[in-house]
Amino acid sequence: MDFANFLAGFSASLTWTNLGFGLLGTLLGTLVGVLPGIGPALAISLLLPVTLVVEPTAALIMFAAIYYGTMFGGSTTSILLNAPGESGSVMTTLEGNKMARNGRAGAALATAALGSFVAGAIATGIVAVAAPTIAWIGIRMTPADFFALMVLAFGAVGSIMGQSLKRGLIALFIGLAIGLIGLDLQSGSQRLTFEIPRLTDGIETVVLIVSLFALGEVLYVALYGRLGGVQRNSFTGFATMTKSDWKRSWKPWLRGTAIGFPTGVLPAGGSELPTFLSYSLEKKLAKKKHDEFGKGAIEGVAGPEAANNANAAGAMVPLLALGIPTSATAAVLLVAFQQFNISAGPLLFTDQPLLVWTLIASLFIGNLLLLVINWPLAGVWAQLLRIPAPYLYAGIITFALVGAYVINSANFDIWIAIIIGTIGLLFRRFGYPITPLILGVILGPMAEQEFRRALQGAAGDPAVLISTPFTIIVYVLLFLVITVPRLYSWLKKTGKIK
Amino acid sequence: MILNSVKEAKGELVFTSFLFALSIVVLVDTINLTESNVVGFVGPKVFPFAIGIALFVLTGLQIISVLRGERGTPEGVEGGQQVDKPVWRPFIQVLVAVIAYAALIDFLGFLIMGPVLFFAVAHALGATKKLKLAFIAVILAVVVFLGFTQGLRLYLPLGFDFINQIDPSVEEDSGEETW
Known part of the structure; x- marks a missing residue:
């Protein structure tokens, strides 16, 4: 770790502006985490217009704080309602809600907040050490290496997310096709614009994300949802843990961190997988001792809640060091960088050391702020759950359409949003994952650029794509990511392994 | 029950065919692309062509899967329950509200339009107390409008340009110095 830069970043993060935006981000993030129906990717994309007016460091601090904050706040909804506040908290719901029904809501909220804090602190520490190192390697990587990494991100996210490989990959390629729309900057050719002048610049990423997540969700809920009827556990006062709660929590926190961080670094598509893995692990381990799983086991809250925070931090490593997003939220963060004309990636640490170190320092501060505003104030956030769902969804759609409008001050973008929102609705209905699509749109044009650079350097010889050991390792890894889980389930089904 | 599942399959088949059609759109557009001034070794056709082919094959295989009986599982609904049978009334209300907006x-x-949208969507999704809803809709819209136009200095239309015929950019002049 670059200690001098780190200290410079710390002192730069302690200005009133940066602290203010950090605090705003933690509050918004917690809010978004607590409220059902709105996740971190949507929240950040609704706020992307802010990039037009706020300076980069402050805006990026706020966005990162939102990402962390969502992971904190999501647990409150999971524990107090029998419904997750966002997708990374689905696993927390299983045990957390049962704990709340047994009158142990306080302990569940406390272990979630503390576990999130511990995981966030450890994982951010690793980010500070690992990101510059990986950036150092990144500078030495060839375009073919980058292209391989992007293909890995595509393949992994496409195959992990969604019910089947085909559905994940179709979502990915639809995203790649949408990414083609507009002017090809290298040749000046217009691709998929259908001679509509407005499409020459491509589809605004903000419009795309807002319509997929917000508009698509609201349309889906209107068509296939019945709101209300969710059982609410009341909680007031202070969330505390007994001595035995502490004793049972700290190990799952650490194990959750150990699972969450690497799955954040690798393109696993977000917090669903690590929280699931952490939950399964804790359940397995608990069988030996006091097994309360199914009746409200604190381990089942502590583990996944640590895992989702470590996951959010882990995603920062490839994002900052290589400019490659591994989840939908990271992809939106990458767009935020692009809005400022700052290219996230290996050069970030040499070109913008103050910005990147201020951001990392702010992650530490934000994590602490989140503990302070989540642990003692859990009861206050719980009051937010009294907002009726119809109001919530109406608010989401209003903000979404405002966000789509202000980017270009054009209602053409609202029409585009309606079309893409309908696709989002149909994706949800027919079990297609949204994340690969988002990743395809955002990473696709970058992948094409690296592909062209690679072939340019090799005078058009496609063998350049597998010319370095790194590329070969990455493609082998991709092959394993796609085949191993399928081989495993096939072997299990045919009874070759227990 | 059997009838229901056949109907469901039809919906999914139509959607998958739509995706299949998209792949053809990508391919046709790529073939018709005029490579005016190709710089370098990879022209603008290579990537779209690969994407179109991949999409064509994948969606084709998916259509076969759907015909063989594979069904997509719908996503859950946060803050409520997911129902299998579409409820058209609220959906059409929301859609009309968005299109009108x-x-x-x-x-x-x-x-x-802000309050109208908020009111219509919340009402469609089951909010019942109309007076309270209208009140909140107006307050929220005013806060959002002031927040964006005064706080962030981003343009939101005030409308009614057809009455006083003032250019909207002139109207916004009070907040334009920082641009």
């Missing part, structure tokens, strides 16, 4: 925002302005 897109069509009228520049004429009537955000201070009118």
